Amino acid sequence: MDDIVVGIDVGTTKICTLVARVEQDDALRIMGVGIEPSEGIRKGVIVDLTNASQAIARSITQAEQTSGVKIETAIVSLAGAHVASINSRGVVAVSGHTVTIADIERAMDAAKGVAIPNSREVIHVIQRGFSLDGQDGIHQPIGMHGYRLEVEAHVITAAAATAENLRQAVGVAGVQVAQFVLNPLASAEVVLTDTERNMGAVVCDIGGGTTDLAIYVNGDVWHTMVLAVGGNHITQDIAHGLRLPIDLAEDVKKQHGHALQSEIGLEEAFNIRPFGSESPIRMNRRDLCLIIEARVEEIFELALQEIKRSGYDGLLPAGMILTGGTSLLPGIRPLASRVLEMPVRTAQPEKLLGLADRLNSPAFSTSVGLLTWAAALQSLPINEKDTTRKKTRNMKGDGENWNNVKNLLKRLLP
Ligand SMILES: Nc1ncnc2c1ncn2[C@@H]1O[C@H](COP(=O)(O)OP(=O)(O)OP(=O)(O)O)[C@@H](O)[C@H]1O
Ligand SMILES: [Mg+2]
Incomplete structure (x- = not known):
């Protein structure tokens, strides 16, 4: 069972545990699925440990029952406004004058050595490029001659207490967190093509409580951001604006929603029953879509601000790849x-084998991305990490952690 991978996506609206077998050519055969409505989670963060633990446990049990696999460890998604990232450099002398993996690891450790307070936990250290004796733009320095190796790294940290709460909530269900993976990095595994990754593109996953962004340039992650706003805010606006209970507002959004009110005919209408009303009333669809458009526009304005702040806004010719449940909203792409002011396409998981029916939706990009990530981790040779293609996945907090992960993954597979 060396080829089984497990991912738990702890989202604001749903918790999704997936068990899959990695088949030839890295194809994923979904063996177990556990999808449960979220409880105790707001804006990507656990706010009620008991409720969240129970919902996570139910999702895990479902996935175990459908797959017949006892889950012991899993890759788990992480999001929330507490996530922060910085770019950092690590410099070391090349010990044998020929760069080895050990040199790279030391350089990564040095990059990680930037002052990180105790209240933060390092989630990813991603190498963005190397320079050797001052020569920039080196992608794969192993085997090259030189004296001074510099690594440019993207360090992603989370609030330690928040990460610990999530670890505990999963732990209650008897499952150990092998690694946290930031939401947009998991989604990117599924929705981003190699061409986009190399040309420069931004992945945007709009879920219920968060909008997760990751900027890829030259094949690597250069910047990540998590905004605490998502589809739930659209629903809340509708509930306030039309005086509807939240559940009804959610249904109305999914049934009649559109992100561009100008696309809606003046005469289009639907029936609803607001608070305090005895009988259904007729509601103009344009009024609904005006509310939606205002909020969605605001989400993308915030995203644009963040992209500009990163300084990489001029490096994204492949534009935005939009995913997450909210990307199902009609009209969201042109908006x-x-x-x-860039090309935008929407994307979702594809080419899955087995129990894939429910997963062919942009809401499951992160969930499936966790499996792809886990599969990539597993396929790494023990002594020789392929730092060219899998670099975004194989770097974590530190070297020791890395070995732990490999061991954990091994243990997961009976
Ligand atoms: N057809 C649809 N039209 C508009 N919105 C939709 C549609 N289907 C789902 N959504 C919205 O997608 C959101 C859920 O998306 P998703 O499942 O990606 O979130 P999540 O992963 O649980 O949350 P997060 O990643 O923010 O923690 C909800 O706000 C839901 O209303
Ligand atoms: Mg999500």
Whole structure:
């Protein structure tokens, strides 16, 4: 069972545990699925440990029952406004004058050595490029001659207490967290093509409580951001604006929603029953879509601000790849393109084998991405990490952790 991978996506609206077998050519055969409505989670963060633990446990049990696999460890998604990232450099002398993996690891450790307070936990240290004796732009320095190796790294940290709460909530269900993976990095595994990754593109996953962004340039992650706003805010606006209970507002959004009110005919209408009303009333669909458009526009304006703040806004010719449940909203793609002034496409998991029916939706990009990530981790040779293709996945907090992960993954597979 060396080829089984497990991912738990702890989202604001749903918790999704997936068990899959990695088949030839890295194809994923979904063996177990456990999808449960989230409880005790707001804006990507646990706010009620008991409720969250129970919901996570139910999702895990479901996935175990469908797959017949006892889950012991898993890759778990992480999001929330507490996530922060910085770019950092690590410099070391090359010990044998020929760069080895050990040199790279030391350089990564040095990059990680930037002052990180105790209240923060390092989630990813991602190498963005190397320079050797001052020569920039080196992608794969192993085997090259030189004296001074510098690594440019992207260090992603989370609030330690928040990460610990999530670790504990998963632990209650008897499952150990092998590694946390930041939401947008998991989604990118599924929705981003190699061409986009190399040309420069931004992945944007709009879920219920968070909007997760990751900027890829030259094949690597250069910047990540998590905004604490998502589809739930659209629903809340509708509930306030039309005086509807939240559940009804959510249904109305999914049934009649559109992100561009100008696309809606003046005469289009639907029936609803607001608070305090005895009988259904007729509601103009344009009024609904006006509310939606205002909020969605604001989400993309915030995203644009963040992209500009990163300084990489000029490096994204492949534009934005939009995913997450909220990307199902009709009209969201052209609206995004209008606000961001860049090409936008929507994407979702594809080419899954086995129990894939429910997963062919942009809401499951992160969930499936965790499996792809786990599969990539597993396929790494023990002594020789392929730092060219899998670099975004194989770097974590530190070297020791890395070995732990490999061991954990091994243990997961009976
Ligand atoms: N057809 C649809 N039209 C509009 N919105 C939709 C549609 N289907 C789902 N959504 C919205 O997608 C959101 C859920 O998306 P998703 O499942 O990606 O979130 P999540 O992963 O649980 O949350 P997060 O990643 O923010 O923690 C909800 O706000 C839901 O209303
Ligand atoms: Mg999500």
